[in-house]
Amino acid sequence: MMVSRVGSPWSRALVECVPNFSEGRRPDVMDAIQTAAAGVDGARVLDRHADATHNRMVLTIAGAPGPVAESAFRATARASELIDMRQHDGVHPRIGATDVVPFVPLGATDMQVCVELAVRVGRRIAAELDVPVFLYGEAARTSRRRRLPDLRRGEYERLASEIGSDAQLTPDFGPLRIGPAGATAVGARRPLIAYNVTLATGDIEVARAIARSIRESSGGLPAVQARGFLTADRNVVQVSMNLLDTRRTPMSTVFERIAREAASRGVSVVASELVGLAPAEAVVDIAREALRFGQLDAEAILETRLLEQALGG
Amino acid sequence: MMVSRVGSPWSRALVECVPNFSEGRRPDVMDAIQTAAAGVDGARVLDRHADATHNRMVLTIAGAPGPVAESAFRATARASELIDMRQHDGVHPRIGATDVVPFVPLGATDMQVCVELAVRVGRRIAAELDVPVFLYGEAARTSRRRRLPDLRRGEYERLASEIGSDAQLTPDFGPLRIGPAGATAVGARRPLIAYNVTLATGDIEVARAIARSIRESSGGLPAVQARGFLTADRNVVQVSMNLLDTRRTPMSTVFERIAREAASRGVSVVASELVGLAPAEAVVDIAREALRFGQLDAEAILETRLLEQALGG
Numbered sequence: 001m002m003v004s005r006v007g008s009p010w011s012r013a014l015v016e017c018v019p020n021f022s023e024g025r026r027p028d029v030m031d032a033i034q035t036a037a038a039g040v041d042g043a044r045v046l047d048r049h050a051d052a053t054h055n056r057m058v059l060t061i062a063g064a065p066g067p068v069a070e071s072a073f074r075a076t077a078r079a080s081e082l083i084d085m086r087q088h089d090g091v092h093p094r095i096g097a098t099d100v101v102p103f104v105p106l107g108a109t110d111m112q113v114c115v116e117l118a119v120r121v122g123r124r125i126a127a128e129l130d131v132p133v134f135l136y137g138e139a140a141r142t143s144r145r146r147r148l149p150d151l152r153r154g155e156y157e158r159l160a161s162e163i164g165s166d167a168q169l170t171p172d173f174g175p176l177r178i179g180p181a182g183a184t185a186v187g188a189r190r191p192l193i194a195y196n197v198t199l200a201t202g203d204i205e206v207a208r209a210i211a212r213s214i215r216e217s218s219g220g221l222p223a224v225q226a227r228g229f230l231t232a233d234r235n236v237v238q239v240s241m242n243l244l245d246t247r248r249t250p251m252s253t254v255f256e257r258i259a260r261e262a263a264s265r266g267v268s269v270v271a272s273e274l275v276g277l278a279p280a281e282a283v284v285d286i287a288r289e290a291l292r293f294g295q296l297d298a299e300a301i302l303e304t305r306l307l308e309q310a311l312g313g
Numbered sequence: 314m315m316v317s318r319v320g321s322p323w324s325r326a327l328v329e330c331v332p333n334f335s336e337g338r339r340p341d342v343m344d345a346i347q348t349a350a351a352g353v354d355g356a357r358v359l360d361r362h363a364d365a366t367h368n369r370m371v372l373t374i375a376g377a378p379g380p381v382a383e384s385a386f387r388a389t390a391r392a393s394e395l396i397d398m399r400q401h402d403g404v405h406p407r408i409g410a411t412d413v414v415p416f417v418p419l420g421a422t423d424m425q426v427c428v429e430l431a432v433r434v435g436r437r438i439a440a441e442l443d444v445p446v447f448l449y450g451e452a453a454r455t456s457r458r459r460r461l462p463d464l465r466r467g468e469y470e471r472l473a474s475e476i477g478s479d480a481q482l483t484p485d486f487g488p489l490r491i492g493p494a495g496a497t498a499v500g501a502r503r504p505l506i507a508y509n510v511t512l513a514t515g516d517i518e519v520a521r522a523i524a525r526s527i528r529e530s531s532g533g534l535p536a537v538q539a540r541g542f543l544t545a546d547r548n549v550v551q552v553s554m555n556l557l558d559t560r561r562t563p564m565s566t567v568f569e570r571i572a573r574e575a576a577s578r579g580v581s582v583v584a585s586e587l588v589g590l591a592p593a594e595a596v597v598d599i600a601r602e603a604l605r606f607g608q609l610d611a612e613a614i615l616e617t618r619l620l621e622q623a624l625g626g
Binding site: 046198252272273279284289290291294306307 | 327329357359375419420504511564565568582583584585586587590591592593596597599600602603604605606607608609611613614615616617618619620622623624
C-alpha cells in the first residue's frame with residue numbers, strides 16, 4: 001500500500017494570539033491597528049472586539065506560530081505610534097498602548113511553543129519599539145509575574161513614575177523608562193473557558209456555598225474561579241465559572257464535584273452551559289473520561305487536523 | 314459596548330469531499346488528477362491515499378461548498394480524460410474512472426448543504442462530461458440507491474452491457490450509455506468513525522456475541538457495523554465498529570450498550586479506541602451527554618470556528 005500525506009508534522013503547531021490595545025473609541029486608530037495585524041500571510045485576524053467604556057480593543061489572531069508572532073508585533077508597533085497613554089482613560093486596568101499580548105496553544109500544540117513565542121516577541125518589542133516588556137503567565141520568570149492583576153497594580157501611571165526606582169518594576173526586556181506607549185505584558189496561557197452549571201433550586205445560598213467550596217481562592221480546585229448567581233428563572237440558580245486551565249482541572253472534574261456538593265445539599269444538577277467557545281482539547285478531555293479512551297487528544301478531531309493544514313500548510 | 318465580528322454566518326458552511334478514482338498505479342495520472350483538484354482557491358487537497366492492489370486513489374478535499382464542488386468537478390473531468398475503464402482491474406468494486414464523489418458536512422454544517430452539492434455536481438458531470446451519474450447516500454432519490462454496494466453490483470462491466478436495457482440502471486443524470494470513463498456515484502453522507510471497545514476477557518466469543526447484538530444488520534443499533542476481534546494482547550478482545558451516522562446512534566449509546574452487554578456476561582470494559590479521526594460533532598455529542606449540556610454543537614469548539622473562518626472566509 002502506497003500512502004502519501006500532504007503536509008508534515010513539524011508544520012502542525014497552531015496558536016492564537018489575543019492582544020489587547022488601549023483604544024476602544026477612535027475607529028480610525030482601531031482600523032489601523034487591525035490592518036497592521038492583518039497584513040501577514042499565514043495569520044488571520046478572526047475577531048475584533050472593542051469597548052468604549054473600557055476604551056480597549058481586543059483582536060483574535062490565529063495561525064502558524066511564525067506568522068502570528070509577526071502579526072502581533074506589527075499591531076503592537078502600530079499601536080505604539082498611535083496611542084498616547086498620557087491621554088488614555090478607561091475603567092479597565094492597563095499598562096500600555098498594547099497592554100497585553102497573550103499567546104494561546106490551539107489543537108494539540110504544546111504550551112512550550114507559546115512560551116517561546118512570548119519570549120521572542122517580547123524581546124523584539126523591547127528592542128525595536130523601545131518599550132519595557134514584562135513576561136507573564138506561563139512565560140513568567142518569577143511567580144510574582146504570573147498573574148496579570150499583580151503586574152498591572154498601579155497601572156501605567158505607577159510604572160511611569162516608579163519604573164526607575166522600584167526594583168520590583170524592572171522589566172524582563174527593554175528600557176528602565178516609560179514613554180507615551182507605556183509598557184507591555186507578553187505571555188502564554190491556556191484558553192479560558194466560561195462554564196456555568198445550573199442547579200435545581202431557587203436558593204442562591206446553595207450556589208454561593210458550592211462556588212466557595214470549588215474555587216481556587218478559597219482552597220478548592222486549581223485554576224477555577226467561581227461565583228453563585230441568580231438567573232431569570234426563579235426556580236434555578238447557577239454556579240458561574242472561569243476555568244483557567246482545564247489541563248489542571250478538567251471540566252468533568254468540575255462537573256462531578258459540583259454534582260456531589262449539590263447532592264449533599266439535596267439539590268440536583270439541571271444542566272451545563274458554555275458561554276462562548278471551548279478549545280477542542282477541553283471537550284476531548286470530557287469524551288476521554290466518559291468513554292474511557294486510552295488516548296485521545298485534539299489531534300483526533302477532523303476539524304482540528306483540517307485547521308492545522310489550512311492555517312499551517 | 315461596540316462589537317464587530319469579522320466574517321458572517323452565511324459564509325460558515327464547511328464541507329469535505331472524498332472522491333475515489335480508479336487509478337492507484339500510474340503516478341503521473343494520479344498527480345494530474347490531484348493537480349486539477351488543487352487548482353481552486355478556497356478548496357484544499359488535504360490528503361491523498363493510493364493503493365496499487367485496489368488500483369484506486371482517494372483524495373480528501375475540504376473548504377467552503379462552492380470551491381470544494383469546483384475542485385471535485387475538475388478532478389472528475391481530468392480522471393475522465395486519463396482513465397479508461399476498459400483497461401482497469403483492481404480488487405475494489407468500481408463503476409467508473411471517478412467511481413464515487415461523497416460530500417460530507419463538517420463543523421455544524423447541515424447535511425442539506427451536501428445533498429444540494431451532490432445534485433449540482435452530479436448534474437454538471439453528466440452535462441459537461443457526458444457521464445451517467447447515480448445519486449446515492451443522503452442524496453439518493455430512491456431507497457435502492459442509498460447504499461453504494463447496491464449501486465456497484467456487477468460494477469462497470471454490468472453497466473456497460475446493460476445500462477440501456479435494464480430500467481433499474483437508468484442514471485439520475487446523463488446518458489443511457491457508458492463510455493471509457495464509466496459512470497459516477499455522487500452523494501452525501503455523514504463522516505465515518507472507526508471505533509473499537511476493548512473488553513477484559515480473552516474469549517473471542519464474548520466480543521462476537523456483543524458485536525452481533527449491537528450491529529444493525531442483526532437488528533441492533535442503527536448505522537452501526539460491528540465485528541469481534543482478537544488482539545495482540547491475549548487477555549483482551551475487541552468489538553471493532555464502523556459508526557456510519559452518529560446522529561442516529563451516538564458513540565455514548567454504543568459504549569453504554571457494549572458495557573451493559575459485557576456486564577451481563579461478567580466482563581468489564583477496558584477502554585475505547587478511535588482509529589483515525591472523528592468529527593468534532595461526534596465528540597461534542599459525548600461531552601453533551603456526559604456533562605448534561607443543554608445545547609452544545611461543533612460550533613462551540615474554538616478550532617471549528619477558526620476552521621470555518623480560515624477556509625470559508
